[in-house]
Amino acid sequence: MSPANRLAPQSAEEVAALLRDAAAQQLPIVARGGGTHCAAQPAVHARAATLELRGLSKVLAYDPGDLTIAVEAGCTLAELEHVLAENEHELALDAEDPERATIGGLLAADFPTRAGAVGRALRDQVLGTRVAQVDGTLTRSGGRVVKNVTGYDLEKLFVGSRGTLAVLVEVALRVHPRPPARAIVAAACASFEEAHALVLRWRDPQPAQLDALDGEAARRALGDLPAPLADARWLVLASWRGTERVVAAHAERALSAASALGGRAQRLEGELAHRAHAFDRAPRRALGVADARDAGEPGLVLALAGRPSQAPKVEQILAHALERSGCTTSARRYADGAGARLRACFATAPSRERFAALLDALASVPLTTAARVHLESAPSALHEELRAKHFLALRPPCGGLAAMRRVRAAFDPHGLLSPGAWPELDGAEPEREASSPSETRA
Amino acid sequence: MSDPLVRALQELLGPQRVLATRGELLVYECDGLTQFKSAPRCAVLPHSTEDVQAILHLLHRERTPFVARGAGTGLSGGAIAQRDAVLIELSRMKQILEIDPVDRIARVEVGVVNAELSKAVKPYGLFYAPDPSSQTACTLGGNAAENSGGPHCLKYGNTTRHMLALEVVLPDGTRETLGDPFAGSAGYDLRGLFIGSEGTLGIATEITVRLCPQPESVVTLLAAFETLDAACRAVSDLIARGVQASAIEILDQRTIDAVESSVFRAGYPRNAGAVLLVELDGPAIETAEDAERVEAIARANHAILLQRAADEEQRMKLWKGRKGAFGAMGRVAPDLYVQDAVVPRTRLPEVVRGIGEICDKYRLRLANVFHAGEGNLHPNIAYDGTRAEEVERVHEAGREIFELCISVGGSLSGEHGIGLEKREFMHLLYSPEDLATFCRVREAFDPLRLANPEKVLPVHACLELRSALPSGERGTR
Incomplete structure (x- = not known):
């Protein structure tokens, strides 16, 4: 991509003006934040211009007494966390790489977050948005108050829309008080079924983190485990936040629940607690699934999402697909919260042939078992397989496709914004050709 | 009956399920907002999603507007039939189709009454969180349309956080499933857009909701203040200091008077300028700690009375006054x-x-x-x-x-x-451009503008949009 095609606006008005110009020339535009979203992106139109939004990094209004903040979309998570730390506040947003990940990028990608995994979904954090539309119009929806049903909830549409409807330029978010203490508890389980039973038990009171790792993954993330946990086939980790007294009581209760189920559990302290916390903050890095900053190439992470009660069945489906394709994971991870997520992580990606076989095996799974496959991270070498097999296609049973197309057309009638992010939703299909992956990450 | 549309609807549903006489339609002239009144052309009573589909197919063919209605408890006139619309009364669709206590979801038809769902899931140690004051009457379908709140939405969030998937019928009669309770996002969150769209994008017929575990302990506190101002300052302090209450409510002196003179009598102090009701729920150790913080903040703001509900009976009594406040106010003026x-x-x-x-x-x-x-x-x-x-x-x-x-x-x-x-x-x-965007989104679902016409958006906003479009792109009105 030529430098002329990389645009770096410094204000919402400049974003709008650039969009207006691009639209006049029928130029496709891809908005880009920190470039930290590592899942496979589609090939984009060769003429596409990239709109770099890092220049929009102002905090517009922080009202600590109302627990709200309004920021420009190019603000990084780390910048915002720094501002909020003064009042011991935090966001229910997280990223593996907070120094690079921008608020706008995180929302547009709707990447699964650890806060989302405990029921604080990303989309519920957004109070209002200001967007630049493809014709250069700047519009708002929602507001800056914590409760609001005035007009359509377009914020919900923009979160996860991958930049295909409009370019986010400002966002108002909920802010949360940061609890002073944390307790982390781990339990060794002899099987996935045992781990699953414990996960269901530890759901109440609601933890800040609830994760299970296979033995190899646990040792990779936490290092050498102390004797009672050392031979775990699966290790369940949970943490609670609150005052010292409250979290100590929750940890005690969790240990009793684990021992009632026959598990060996203990509260993690010192270095072990530190590592468990680091895993919670950046699980892919802790599991050795290299992210963009570490190696320039992301590792492979596939997730099967489904009903909590079905997790053992989903785990079998995943194990069977891995076995059939000859793929070996470096870590398997099971998280519960808004639903169950079984993840297969590969520190070293499988060969293209084996990966293709894995995709075939997963494609033949009857997904009516209420599971859906998500790609959370993939090295560029595998993108071609993903595209060839239409692996990430939106198709039934995904509902409302026709309505989604009409919504897309209502915002972007000529399909100029991030074309190919969902090829099924593009209007007149623009001519596409592959470009290098580093340029296609949004 | 001379209206051919009424005859066609009767053929579709049977004569018992189409109401068209003046007397039958009187009850549908308004909802909880009584300032506006307008009778529908007729009212129909579907029993299933298939019925709703058949009705909307017919109305779409006839270019006839419609308005969906639950229990008619809404307070903004959303269920009033404008433009001689057909009223689709959904309260007959009241089956609870599935309760899954492990996955903590329930699948319900839209006519299920809000409080009935919590009652049905109580034996499993669960409840449905959004609790509008009208919860003993209002339907979950109505809650979806309005993105309803309630006192406990402070902690639990409005309806949109609790409705995970919707079965909907769009204005042209097509049926879609929006959202998935567990499978994660795929494409746009049309579920999130649909909730709170006030019946202008289509009609929801089935809903999958999230159920929450009943809290281990609930503490309800009453703090009385000499002035409303002092009560408001106490609230600002509670929020700023991060007290995570499940509900924080204020009633002023006139409301206290009305409540205490009514059947909703709760024992609020009549000499207070305002009372603050604060509820905390969660593990007992947490609520005990938070209750002490709430009391300290109330004292610092010069509370003249502090009281903790000693048992469930007292707790219910304190809430009875709050939830019955609107009813009690009926005594004050017509x-x-x-x-x-x-x-x-x-x-x-x-x-x-x-x-x-x-x-x-x-x-x-x-x-x-x-x-x-x-x-x-x-x-x-x-x-x-x-x-x-x-x-x-x-x-x-x-x-x-x-x-x-x-x-x-x-x-x-x-x-x-x-x-x-x-x-x-x-x-x-909102600016004219903001409103025009809402109009375009609406037209993506309903180009003929048949679903709950003339609601939410000022009429001129969309007319302006229409006149700005080339004639070929304009929908028929």
Whole structure:
């Protein structure tokens, strides 16, 4: 991509003006934040211009007494966390790489977050948005108050829309008080079924983190485990936040629940607690699934999402697909919260042939078992397989496709914004050709 | 019956399920907002999603507008039939189809009454969180349309956080499933768009909701203050210091009076200028710690009385007064105008004072009962709807209250919706371009504008959009 095609606006008005110009020339535009979203992106139109939004990094209004903040979309998570730390506040947003990940990028990608995994979904954090539309119009929806049903909830549409409807330029978010203490508890389980039973038990009171790792993954993330946990086939980790007294009581209760189920559990302290916390903050890095900053190439992470009660069945489906394709994971991870997520992580990606076989095996799974496959991270070498097999296609049973197309057309009638992010939703299909992956990450 | 459309609907559903006489339609002339009245062309009573599909297919073919209605408890006129619309009454669809206590979801038809769901899941140790004051009557379908709130939405969030998937029928009769409870996102969150769209994008017929575990302990506190101002300052302090209450409610002196003189009597101190109700729920150790913090903050703001409900009976009594406040206010005057604006919690004291001054200026009787923890105000203005001059003063005061709330960064509605009542105020908050975007989204679902016409968006907003479009792109109206 030529430098002329990389645009770096410094204000919402400049974003709008650039969009207006691009639209006049029928130029496709891809908005880009920190470039930290590592899942496979589609090939984009060769003429596409990239709109770099890092220049929009102002905090517009922080009202600590109302627990709200309004920021420009190019603000990084780390910048915002720094501002909020003064009042011991935090966001229910997280990223593996907070120094690079921008608020706008995180929302547009709707990447699964650890806060989302405990029921604080990303989309519920957004109070209002200001967007630049493809014709250069700047519009708002929602507001800056914590409760609001005035007009359509377009914020919900923009979160996860991958930049295909409009370019986010400002966002108002909920802010949360940061609890002073944390307790982390781990339990060794002899099987996935045992781990699953414990996960269901530890759901109440609601933890800040609830994760299970296979033995190899646990040792990779936490290092050498102390004797009672050392031979775990699966290790369940949970943490609670609150005052010292409250979290100590929750940890005690969790240990009793684990021992009632026959598990060996203990509260993690010192270095072990530190590592468990680091895993919670950046699980892919802790599991050795290299992210963009570490190696320039992301590792492979596939997730099967489904009903909590079905997790053992989903785990079998995943194990069977891995076995059939000859793929070996470096870590398997099971998280519960808004639903169950079984993840297969590969520190070293499988060969293209084996990966293709894995995709075939997963494609033949009857997904009516209420599971859906998500790609959370993939090295560029595998993108071609993903595209060839239409692996990430939106198709039934995904509902409302026709309505989604009409919504897309209502915002972007000529399909100029991030074309190919969902090829099924593009209007007149623009001519596409592959470009290098580093340029296609949004 | 001479109306051919009524005959066609009767053929579709059977004569018992189509109401078309004046007497039968009287009850459908308005909803909880009684200032606006308009009878539908007829009312139909579907029993299933298939019925709704068949009705909408027919109405689409005939280019006839329609309005969906649950229990008719809405407070913004959302269920009133405009433009001779056919009213689709969904309260017959009241089956609870599935309760899954492990996955903590329930699948229900839209006519299920909000409180009935919580009652049904109670044996599993679960409850449905959003709790509008009308919860013993209002339906979950109506809650979806309005994105309803309630006192406990402070902790649990409005309806949109609890409805995970919707079965909907679009205005052309096509059926879609929007959202998935567990499978994660794929494409746009049309579920999130649909919830709170006030019936203007289509009709939901089935809903999958999230169920929450019943808290281990609940502590309800009452703090009485000499002035409303002091109670508001206490709320600002509670929020700023991060007290995670499940509900923070304020009732002012006039509301206390009305409640204490009614069947909803709760034992609120009549000498107080305002009472603050704070509820905490969760593990006992947490609620005990938080209760001490709440009491300390109330004392620091000069509370004249502090009381903790000693048992469930006392707790229910305290809430009975709050939930019955609107009913109790019926004693004060023949008509009530209830607003629903939201302001930043840091601005509560000054805004509540300002609303009082506006009502004084217009010689109107004001009572306040509101979700203070979210800054969601419910100024209640008592008036006599038969006196045109008084009605005019109510409207003028209403407009000034909206302007005041918006001037401090607030919004028009926190939970009641825009409906008919507030649509002409939308321009106070949104630019013509913002409103045109809403119109385009609406037209993506309903190009003929048949679903709940003339609601939410000011009529001129979409007319302007229409005139700006090339003639070939304009929908038929």
